[in-house]
Amino acid sequence: MPDDALPRTLRSARDLVAAGLLPAASAPAAEAVAARYAIAVTPAVAALIGDVSDPLGDPIGLQYIPDAAELVTAPHEADDPTADxxxxxxxxxxxxxxxxxxxxxxxxxxxxxxxxxxxxxxxxxxxxxxxxxxxxxxxxxxxxxxxxxxxxxxxxxxxxxxxxxxxxxxxxxxxxxxxxxxxxxxxxxxxxxxxxxxxxxxxxxxxxxxxxxxxxxxxxxxxxxxxxxxxxxxxxxxxxxxxxxxxxxxxxxxxxxxxxxxxxxxxxxxxxxxxxxxxxxxxxxxxxxxxxxxxxxxxxxxxxxxxxxxxxxxxxxxxxxxxxxxxxxx
The missing domain is CATH 3.20.20.70 (Aldolase class I)
Incomplete structure (x- = not known):
């Protein structure tokens, strides 16, 4: 990852692509996810993602990098699952x-x-x-x-x-x-x-x-x-x-x-x-x-x-x- 990739919290698909944490081909899907659910990856977290070639296969990247699957709601899922x-x-x-x-x-x-x-x-x-x-x-x-x-x-x-x-x-x-x-x-x-x-x-x-x-x-x-x-x-x-x-x-x-x-x-x-x-x-x-x-x-x-x-x-x-x-x- 380039030394200048971690100056600030990454908050968009474009930021993730620039930091090497998201393939450019995945950016449109990530942007669609970002339109519904917020993205934020701090420099501390970005530095922990061990496999930048496949961040969704990394146990840290998987927790934070958006994926198109987030736009699919299963029948048992709910907007307020804990009933706040x-x-x-x-x-x-x-x-x-x-x-x-x-x-x-x-x-x-x-x-x-x-x-x-x-x-x-x-x-x-x-x-x-x-x-x-x-x-x-x-x-x-x-x-x-x-x-x-x-x-x-x-x-x-x-x-x-x-x-x-x-x-x-x-x-x-x-x-x-x-x-x-x-x-x-x-x-x-x-x-x-x-x-x-x-x-x-x-x-x-x-x-x-x-x-x-x-x-x-x-x-x-x-x-x-x-x-x-x-x-x-x-x-x-x-x-x-x-x-x-x-x-x-x-x-x-x-x-x-x-x-x-x-x-x-x-x-x-x-x-x-x-x-x-x-x-x-x-x-x-x-x-x-x-x-x-x-x-x-x-x-x-x-x-x-x-x-x-x-x-x-x-x-x-x-x-x-x-x-x-x-x-x-x-």
Whole structure:
């Protein structure tokens, strides 16, 4: 790849072709995909794609490079597979459980995964909640005493400026019945340069803070990601979440390597998600029975520290359940 191919985030089919990550012949199909679903490949991610001659055959490239298959929606796929909309009491808040709620302060991410379950709504124009919308969301959380945990998601909360992030966390921590704060983010592995001392310092220490790092392959844990994670370990408990993806981590050795990489960086594997059936994601699907076999095989290869809970979303916004229970019918 030319030295000048990685100066900025790649956001179009033209950018991907220029960077050598997409054959020119595939550009029209990628442009059609981009008209519906956002593209963003950071320099950190682009540098990880090992086989630029076939990025869709590379476990990193497969996660981020658009493919024409995304425009084919299977019968079982849905625009809102986790049913955020029916459980949204005010804009930006999702409550599917009695004791916790999601807060989505923005719908922009540093990268756009081709399997994202919110792919219909996230993008560079997702923007922030307005001040009035954020006020209404925080007021709802403050007026709902059953909420003990607030989970910042989106979009990616670590895309917020340190000032905005610090202000938001401080306001949430000031709610007496909120005991735990959690952030879900791709930033530490996909754009580690964003994890500056100022950003880490914005995370605050008023209430217990958990940061869930989304990573799906061991190669995502670069030296730069390691530096970002060391910085974050000083201010938050780090957990790992992954999605079981065909062609990315659907082998025993790949999952073992991923979870060992997490542990080496102080990240406790927390959730391994069954793929949510978002539109155009069928190429990533791994059958639940195969997932159960893979997870079972890990029990003889990793200690309990390296064992995430294998979960899936139940239909209609019923929340997460262990895949074993769903697969066996109880």
């Amino acid at each position: 909309a029916p459980f949204t009491p005010v804009k930006g808040v999702v409550r599917r459980y009695p004791d916790r709620a999601l807060l989505k302060p923005l719908l922009a991410c540093p990268v756009y995964c081709r399997f994202c379950f919110r792919r219909e709504v996230v993008g560079p124009d997702g923007g922030l909640l307005t001040e009035a919308e954020l006020e209404a969301a925080i007021a709802w959380l403050a007026a709902t005493p059953a909420i003990r945990e607030v989970i910042l998601t989106g979009g990616d909360p670590l895309m917020l400026s340190p000032r905005r992030l610090a202000s938001l966390l401080s306001r949430l921590a000031a709610i007496p019945h909120v005991e735990i704060l959690r952030i879900h983010s791709r930033v530490p592995v996909a754009d580690p340069a964003r994890v500056t001392p100022a950003l880490a310092g914005a995370l605050g220490r008023e209430k217990p803070l958990y940061l869930c790092v989304h990573a799906n392959h061991e190669r995502e844990f670069t030296p730069e990601a390691g530096s970002a994670l060391r910085r974050l370990r000083g201010v938050a408990t780090l957990l790992g979440q992954s999605v079981l993806l065909r062609g990315v981590n659907d082998r025993e050795a790949a999952l073992e390597a991923l979870f060992r990489a997490m542990l080496r960086h102080g990240v406790k594997p927390y959730y391994l998600h069954q793929l949510d059936p978002a539109p155009g994601t069928a190429r990533f699907a791994v059958p639940e029975a195969e997932g159960l076999r893979l997870v079972g095989a890990l029990r003889g290869r990793l200690s309990g520290l390296g064992q995430p809970l294998y979960v899936k979303e139940t239909p209609g916004g019923g929340g997460k359940v262990p895949v074993r229970a769903a697969f066996l019918g109880f």
